[in-house]
Amino acid sequence: MRPSLPVCGGPSSRAWLTRQFNDPYVKARLTQSPSALSPATRFRSRSAFKLVEMDAHYKLIHPGRTKTVIDLGAAPGGWSQVVSAKLGGFRNLGLERDERDEKKALDGSGWGIASPGHPSTELWSSSEPSIKTEDEDTPDVSQTKPTIIALDLLRILPIPGVQTLQTDFLLPAAEPLILGLLPDYQTKADLILCDMAANSSGNPTRDTEASYTIAQSVFDFATRHLKTCAPGAADGGSLVMKYFVSPSTHAFRNTHLKKSFRHVYHVKPDSSRSESNEAFWVCKYFLGAPRSPKKTEGGSPSSPQPEMSRKGKRLSSPPKLPIPTD
Numbered sequence: 001m002r003p004s005l006p007v008c009g010g011p012s013s014r015a016w017l018t019r020q021f022n023d024p025y026v027k028a029r030l031t032q033s034p035s036a037l038s039p040a041t042r043f044r045s046r047s048a049f050k051l052v053e054m055d056a057h058y059k060l061i062h063p064g065r066t067k068t069v070i071d072l073g074a075a076p077g078g079w080s081q082v083v084s085a086k087l088g089g090f091r092n093l094g095l096e097r098d099e100r101d102e103k104k105a106l107d108g109s110g111w112g113i114a115s116p117g118h119p120s121t122e123l124w125s126s127s128e129p130s131i132k133t134e135d136e137d138t139p140d141v142s143q144t145k146p147t148i149i150a151l152d153l154l155r156i157l158p159i160p161g162v163q164t165l166q167t168d169f170l171l172p173a174a175e176p177l178i179l180g181l182l183p184d185y186q187t188k189a190d191l192i193l194c195d196m197a198a199n200s201s202g203n204p205t206r207d208t209e210a211s212y213t214i215a216q217s218v219f220d221f222a223t224r225h226l227k228t229c230a231p232g233a234a235d236g237g238s239l240v241m242k243y244f245v246s247p248s249t250h251a252f253r254n255t256h257l258k259k260s261f262r263h264v265y266h267v268k269p270d271s272s273r274s275e276s277n278e279a280f281w282v283c284k285y286f287l288g289a290p291r292s293p294k295k296t297e298g299g300s301p302s303s304p305q306p307e308m309s310r311k312g313k314r315l316s317s318p319p320k321l322p323i324p325t326d
């Protein structure tokens with residue numbers, strides 16, 4: 001996500017500019033051409049590099065095998081670009097803005113569908129036109145086209161092969177909208193991504209609560225919609241979820257994630273700024289929804305107890321970009 005420029009020119013804005021100019025990932029995002037990517041295929045966000053790193057290390061996206069991906073908190077679309085590029089081999093990552101697409105994005109005409117009954121919810125199903133217009137450009141990676149769904153509060157401009165939804169994930173209406181974009185209601189996701197972050201309120205307690213609410217909702221969603229691992233097999237779905245280190249994160253990992261996935265890693269990609277307390281959980285091989293917690297002596301279900309938490313570990317070597325060159 002591109003941070004906005006500070007409004008005044010004081011010391012904090014100078015510090016921000018210095019950090020931006022010296023940040024190798026900001027430079028890489030802006031100069032991904034022509035050797036790695038054409039100007040039309042630049043990532044929309046610096047965040048894209050975090051997924052590139054995690055994918056290279058944990059092998060999350062498999063062309064031909066990964067069929068369904070749901071990207072939550074996806075705007076402006078860097079992570080979805082990475083998924084689209086790797087699964088579909090799309091060379092144009094959606095940055096060449098066709099005038100027609102711009103017009104549709106602005107006036108809501110064409111294939112934008114306003115979701116009835118939810119005025120604040122707007123569905124942008126870009127799959128049809130994006131997939132069709134990019135066909136000539138697209139190597140045939142597999143017989144079945146992958147389903148990639150990207151959701152955000154903010155509008156996401158079209159990305160080839162990606163269906164986008166503009167809605168609040170925390171609303172009950174979001175889930176049926178996502179399910180409506182799957183090939184059918186039985187389809188389970190191979191990969192659920194969440195880089196969602198609530199706006200900072202400046203109040204640490206409130207911010208921790210907001211990030212806990214997101215983590216809990218994403219986990220619950222994943223337990224309903226991730227592909228379950230067959231016994232003894234290594235084919236269950238994966239979940240990648242951002243978290244902000246707080247006293248309750250370690251407990252969340254133990255009481256939720258570790259009971260539902262064969263492997264849970266906590267990761268701090270090199271491209272994640274060290275001064276940020278964000279980190280990611282990479283959870284592989286979904287084992288199925290956890291059983292509801294047993295009642296304790298006192299009669300209440302055991303709830304996560306605040307514990308000291310750890311920051312995710314740094315990935316060792318920055319990987320190469322898995323994007324096809326022109």
Ligand SMILES: C[S@@+](CC[C@H](N)C(=O)[O-])C[C@H]1O[C@@H](n2cnc3c(N)ncnc32)[C@H](O)[C@@H]1O
Nearest residue numbers: 045047073075076077078079153169195196197
């Ligand atoms: C760090 S940005 C995501 C960057 C993205 N992964 C990329 O590579 O471009 C976090 C996003 O989470 C979104 N977000 C926060 N709360 C949300 C919610 N309740 N529902 C949907 N999106 C949300 C924000 O609008 C923001 O665009």
